[in-house]
Amino acid sequence: MVRAGGPQADRPDRSAGPGRSPAPLLAVCAGYFMVILDVTVINVAVPVVGRELSASLTGIQWITDGYTLVFAGLLLTGGALGDRLGNRRIFCTGVVVFTVASAGCGLARSAGFLVAARLCEGLGAALIVPGSLALLQQAYPSPAARSRAFGLWGSMAGIAASAGPLLGGLLVTTVGWRWVFFINLPVGCVCLLLTLRHVAVSDRRPDRPLDWPAQCALIAAVALLTAVLNEAGRRGWTAPLILTGAGLCLLAAAGFVLRERLARTPVLPLRLLRSRSMSGAAAIGLLFNFAFYGMIFTASLYFQHHRGLTALRTGLALFPAVAMTMFASVLSGRLARRTGHRPLVVTGMLLGSAGLAGWAAAGQDPDYVLLVAPMMAAGFGTSFALTGSTATVMSAAPDTYAGTASALFNTTRQIGSAAGVALGGSLLAGAATFPTGLRLGMAIGATAYLTAAALALFCVPRKGGHA
Structure with missing residues (x-):
């Protein structure tokens, strides 16, 4: 039970030497x-899933974006829950939710059920990711060790991103698309065991309540x-429903900002955004995720639908990225220890x-x-900028708001991912030809990268x- 009187751990520390042992890093x-x-x-996998279902x-x-929508919408809640109840506890809860939801995805018999299970996966992811950075910040307090940990955390995204298309193509063409989700079950079990055994428990902040009105406005x-960008290609950018949705989106965003200005205990204290480093790096994360994941999604559809490649050959085609x-x-x-983060982020975005x-x-159909x-x-530029952006956001935040800062950064990144996928799909659906929509999407992505560099x-x- 949580006792009043300040931050407390939920049980004795059983960490195996955080700050020195690599075990917390491996677990997270x-x-x-x-x-x-x-x-x-x-x-x-989604083209095959789409045909079968x-x-x-x-x-x-929506199979792709349902996950990122909930992921992005609930990240700030995950960060606030981690700060309030302990980041390790929320991280482990997220691992359990994600693993169970993955099993549901693999068992889906309809597109609607699969989308619902993907929403639950997004909830689990929203609890995992804010805690991951906060736990690393807790486990590796020295700047040098923390920078290395953040670099390895970022490289884990690269390894997962590079393994994803190949692993997905291999599973789809051998044992079927359902194993794209079942593969998470052993990973989730190992992660949970490692975390409980090797990651130190986290302090609680019972004095920090959740701001549900703001959270609902953000969701x-x-x-x-996401809905506007998803539906615009099918309905038209000037359709009344699309324009109404865009207006309601702006109204909800304004409501979130207003609520945070008035709340006594906001989920995202707006004073944190006065830091040029924090707000700027969060915007950079949104832009490079928008460009990179929009490219991956549209390129996958291009290789399979337009060029007729199998799922495995599509994975191989995407592998260089x-x-x-x-x-x-x-x-x-x-390199950041020698040069600082700015030149690396700028170079990556360029x-x-x-x-x-x-x-x-x-051209239309290049070799x-x-x-x-x-x-x-x-691919290189996105990952090259990730470590510097992450370190910039986390260094600008007070330790008591580590979970919130992590959630902010990853919220903007996932909003970027969802927007990139949704806009890319709408451009493909609305263009005269598939290659024309693809090239327009790539040009927009290039502009997003250039804006991030600036x-x-x-x-x-x-x-x-x-800053």
């Missing part, structure tokens, strides 16, 4: 790996944004912009060899500097 990264794997592994293109978008804003993420985060984590611009300029370098540049110049501190 196992959960993060599972979450990110589910973002990318589904991309090569008779889902439309909009339905396919409404994210859901409306996601393989570059495997070591870019680790490399940037090491590389990503050049990559997607190169794809957009490659695959002409797409390899653009995909590699986008933001980094002003928002990411110099080496040893402060």
